[in-house]
Amino acid sequence: MCSFGISNMANYITTSIAGVLPSATVKGEKANKRLAWIGKHISSPQNRLILGASALMSQPFIDLNNKRVDEDTRKISAARTVAKIIAGTATGFLVRYGCIKAIDYCSLLPSQITKSMKNPRLRMLFTPDSAIAGVLKDLGQYKKALGSFIALGVMMITNFMIDAPLTRFLTNKFADKYGLKQNPNKKRETPETILFPLVAAVKTVKAEKENWKGAKNA
C-alpha cells in the first residue's frame, strides 16, 4: 500500500516536471548514434568506472574544503576518500564485469548450443525456464540482473577482504606522503585485522566500551 503510494507520487512528480519542460529534438545523426551506442554498451561495470572517475574529480576537493573540521581531519578524510574511490572502483568494476561475463557464458538458449561447444550443459546452467519457453523476451536484461546479484554476493567477500584493507593501506600511504600526524600508540597489524576485519572491529569497539565504562565508573 505504502510502496504503491510512493511510486504513484514519484510518477506524479516526474510527469509534472516533464510536462513543464520544453520540447526538444536531437537532430544530429552522430548524436543519435552515440546515444544508441551508450544504451547498448554501458552497463553497471562501466557505470561504476564513470562514477569513480567523476568522484575523484569532486569528492577529495569537497573534503579538503570542509571548514567545519580541523586541517588534519580534513586531510585524512580526503586521503581516505581518494583511497576508497580507487579501491572501490577497481574491485567494483572487476567483480561486476567478471560476474556478468560468467553469467553470459553460462546462459545460452538451447538453439544457441552447437555441437562444437565444450560443456553444453554448463553453457545452459543459468538459463531460466521462461527463456527456454520463449516467455522472457530480453535475455540480456536477465543476464545483467543475475550478474549484478551474483556480483553482490561476491562483493560481500571482496568488500571485507580486498576493498577495506586496500582502502586502509592506501589511506596510510597517502597520510605518510602528506606528512599527517599519525597515532603514536599504533599497534602492529595482526592476521586477525587482515583476515577478519569485522571480528577485529567488533573486538575494538567492545574494548573501547569497556574502557569507557571503566572511566565512567571511576
Add this chain to the structure above:
Amino acid sequence: MHKPKIFKDVINHIAKVYGNHPGKMLVHTGVIGWALSSLAQVCAIIINDKIPKEQKMFLVPQEIADAGVNIISFYLITQTVKGVALKMVNMGKLLPKSVRNFLAENNVKNVGSKTFDVLKDGNLTDDVATKFNDFRNGVDVVATTIGSIISCNLVTPVVRNGIAANRQKELMARQQKRFNTPADIKNPEYKPSYMMRPSIVDFKATAYNNMLNSKGSMTI
C-alpha cells in the same frame, strides 16, 4: 547438467522480477551494495591504528552518513532525473529527429501531452520503433549517470561531511566533559581513572586521595 530445485527457483524468480525491469534491479543491488560496503569501510577505520581517535570520531560517522545519504539522495535525485528524462521521451517531448519527423508526417496528435505514449499512440513502424527504443535506452543510461554524479559525488559528500562534523563535535565534547570531571575523592571505592585515560585532573585527584587514605610512613 542437473539443477537443484532451489537453484532453479532462484534464477526463475530473478528472471520474473528483474528480467523486464533493469532499473529495479539496479536500485535493489545498489542499496544492498552501499550498506555492505559501508559496513566494511567502518570496520577498516575502526581497526586502523594509524588513525588518531579524534579523526576516527569524524571518519566513522562520515562513512555511516555516506551510505545513508547516498541511498536517500539516490532515490530523491537519481531516480527523479532518470524518471523525468524517460517521461519526456515516452510522452514525445524529447525525441530523435527520425521519430519526430515520422510523427509529424503521420499527423499524430497530442505529441508531448502528459497522457501521450509514443510506443502506444504513435503507431510506429518496426524500424522507427527500434530507433526510438535505442534512443530511449541511451537517454536512460545518460540520465542515470548524470543523476548519480549529482547525488553520489556532489550532494552526498557535502551532506555527509556536515553530519559527520556535528557528530565529531558531540563526541569530542562528551569526552572533554569526562576528562574534566574531578575524581570522586570521598568515595572509598574510587579507582584511579588514569589507568585508562591519563589527564592532569586525574593525577592530582589520585595523589590527594592516596594521601588521605595513607596512614603515612611513620605508622607503627
